[in-house]
Amino acid sequence: MENAPYAIATRTLQRERAARKEAESLLEQKSRELYEKNQFLQESELRYRNLVELAPDAIWIHSEGRLTFLNQAALRLFGATCQEQLLGTPAMDRVPEQFRSTVDAWTSIELNKVHQGPRSGLQLLRLDGTLVEVEFYGCSIRFNNRDSVMHAAHDVTERLQQVAIRHRATHDELTGLANRAYLLERLGEEIDKARCAGTSLAVAFVDLDKFKQINDTRGHAVGDELLRVVADVLRSCVRDGDVVARLGGDEFVLLLDSSTGQLTPAMLAERISERLAEPVMLAGQQHIITGSIGLSVYPDDGQHPEELLRQADIAMYHCKGQRCSGVQFFTKDMQRRLDARLTMEQGLLRALKREEFVLHFQPQVDLRSGAIIGLEALLRWQSPDLGLVPPMEFIPVAEETKLIVDIGKWVLEKTCATLREWQDAGVPVVRVAVNIAASQFARHDFDTTVEDALGKHGLDPGLLELELTESLSMEDPKGSIALMQRLRAIGINMAIDDFGTGYSNLSYLKRFPVDRLKIDKSFTSGLATNSEDHAIVTAVISLAHSLGLKAIAEGVETEDQLQLLRAEGCDEIQGYYFSKPLPEAAAREMLLKRPCLHC
Ligand SMILES: Nc1nc2c(ncn2[C@@H]2O[C@@H]3COP(=O)(O)O[C@H]4[C@@H](O)[C@H](n5cnc6c(=O)[nH]c(N)nc65)O[C@@H]4COP(=O)(O)O[C@H]3[C@H]2O)c(=O)[nH]1
Incomplete structure (x- = not known):
């Protein structure tokens, strides 16, 4: 028979041994598990630390307002060379004054909203005091056992610069x-x-x-x-x-x-x-x-x-x-007219090159003596396609395109050359008036152009008269007066053309060194039938005389008009009544014959 107490003790011992063994193996298993978990945690920690450290965006953490962590990108963003320059400093030092309340507000509202989108339009302060444009994130975390705030920022300076460059290239400043x-x-x-x-x-x-x-x-x-x-x-x-x-x-x-x-x-x-x-x-x-x-x-x-x-x-x-x-x-019609204008412009350019322009001359007559005392040179375009083109059809296009400057130069040159030819041929020449366009007159060296043309043909400046319009001389009255004075000093005559159709400042008119006022043909044509036209003609003649100038009426077509003008004391006339504008050969013939108004 077995010793009962001994047997009990043995079984107890065996049970204890088994239990300890079980406990030891459990402990061993637990400790292995713990080790593995620890290992996992360490790896995870390392992974995240590496991720944070190597992240291209700046990441920094602050606890109780002071910086406790910064990754490499954060050091670069803030312009620091090592952690020590920033660790422990107030996080708000990196936020410019004007953004502090905004960052405060975002931080308090969104600390727990990790997945918030980035905030843009924020600038951070680098250690050297310069600003950097960022997109900005924030969330709350536990760090070193303390409640902390983690911020991440993406430098968008370059992107914004690109946007600004594109904006500048595509927008009006x-x-x-x-x-x-x-x-x-x-x-x-x-x-x-x-x-x-x-x-x-x-x-x-x-x-x-x-x-x-x-x-x-x-x-x-x-x-x-x-x-x-x-x-x-x-x-x-x-x-x-x-x-x-x-x-x-x-x-x-x-x-x-x-x-x-x-x-x-x-x-x-x-x-x-x-x-x-x-x-x-x-x-x-x-x-x-x-x-x-x-x-x-x-x-x-x-x-x-x-x-x-x-x-x-x-x-x-x-x-x-x-x-x-x-x-x-x-409308399509506008296009057609524009095309026609373009064709005209090209035609004028060709006309200048191929010498298709000609001058006609219309006599001006002294009302008292009846003798021809001048001619007006009037431009015509002898176009091979269009025939003889009157100036009103092409001068406006020439003026708009500024081609009139070259055309006007040609007119001046041709007038002087014709006068020279006539003089050389023994024709008793008279003063010739030339129309001057605004863009010709606007050139500061216009007086030199005129002087050169006269000089080239050895002409007496008194043989030339320039016809300027009222509006042309009123565009820049002071400049016009100075230019007119230079022209007057050369000895050139000047007339104000189409007088009464534009706007004249009479106080300037008084100072213009001109010789005559030309009464526009629109007034002459109504002279005998329209009392207003009659009144205007009378007023222009008396204005001219009171300024010491001569009055010349253009567009005189009838005997009635002539008599009225004479009665009003007009000095000179020009018009179909005496003669239409004549081609050069006919004008020369006329000068040789010297017809008289009264003959
Ligand atoms: N109905 C009618 N008309 C008469 C009569 N007497 C003369 N005329 C016309 O009246 C215009 C007078 O020239 P404008 O007023 O200077 O007006 C000129 C002038 O402003 C401009 N023009 C002519 N040649 C030149 C030029 O060489 N240069 C510049 N810039 N303009 C010029 O073209 C305009 C028209 O010249 P034209 O067609 O030659 O027309 C001329 C002439 O032929 C008349 O009794 N009845």
Whole structure:
């Protein structure tokens, strides 16, 4: 029989041994698990630490307002060379004064919202005091057993610089509106969209009517202010995102697509016209600005950006010329007229090269003696295609394109050459009057051009008279007076042409060193039938005489007109009554025969 106590003790011991073994193995398993977990945690910690350390974005942590951690990117962002420069310093030191309340607010609101999107428009302060543009994130974390805040920031300086460069390249600096390049780019895109959608699109070209006047009289600063005001007005007429551009000067363009709600492009243009006409204050003075608006429409008028823009421009010019209500659609007829003008321009250029111009001469007669005392040289274009073209058909085109400067030079040269030829041939020459266009007279060396032409042919300056129009001499009265004085000093005669049809400031007129006033033929033609014309003719003659000048009436066609002019004391006449303008050979013949008004 087994010793009972011994047996009990043995079993207990065995149980204890087994339990310990089990406990030991459990402990061993637990400790292995713990080790593995620890290992995992350490790896994870290392992984995250590496991730944070190597992250391209700046990451920093602050606890109780002081920096406790910064990654390498944060050191670079703040311009530090080592952690010690920043650790322990107040985190807010890195935020410029003006952003501190914003950062405070974001931090308190969003600490727990880890997945918030970035905040942009923030700048941080580098150690050297310079600013860096960032996108900014924030969240709360536990760090070193303390409640902390982690911030991350992405340097967007370069990106913003790129955006700024692109903006500068595509926008007008003064008004912030799109520029021509951007307008054409967007117009191309909008045309593509409209083509796909089968919709239409309008281009509105806006030009201010009084910009030059305001700029000249009130200075460039006020002119600039006006352009900014107009830019705001135009922006307010369309939706955000619609293209409003300034091409330069006072030229603006809007793209109006067909999705502009209930408003048609014509209605929108009318609205723009009305808003522009509202009074504006510029540097303390009220101004009423009006604009001329030209419209072209895709696809009816054109398919390409440049084409539509040009057509809207043509329509705008047409509107300006017609002094229409302010809005004008492009029409095919405008294009035809423009093409004809272009053909004329090219024709004039050719005419100059191929010597297709000729001069006709119309005599001027002294009313008292009846003798020819002068001739007016009148330009004709002997075109191989168009025949003899009268000046009114081509002089306006020549003036607009400034070709008149070269043509006018030719007229001067040809007049002097003809006078020389006549003199050499023993023809008893008289003074010859030449018409001078505004752009010729505007050139500061005009007197030299005239002197050269006279000098080249060895002519007496007294044989030449220059006919200037009233408006031409009034454009810059002081400059005109100085130029006229130089011409007068050379010994040249001067007359004011078409007197009474333009605007004359009489106090300036008194100072113009001119010899005669030419009464416009529109007054002469009404002399015998219209009492107002009669009154004007009488007034011009008496004004000329009171200024010590001679009066010459042009366009005299009838005996009645002649008698009335004589009765009013007019000095000289010119007109079909005595002779039409004559070709050079006929004019020479006439000078040789010397017909007299009374004979
Ligand atoms: N109905 C009527 N007309 C008469 C009579 N007598 C003369 N005329 C016309 O009246 C115009 C007078 O010249 P303008 O007033 O200087 O007006 C000139 C002048 O402004 C301009 N022009 C002519 N030649 C030149 C030039 O060489 N240079 C410049 N810049 N303009 C010129 O063209 C305008 C028209 O010249 P034209 O056609 O030659 O027309 C001329 C002449 O032929 C008349 O009794 N009845």
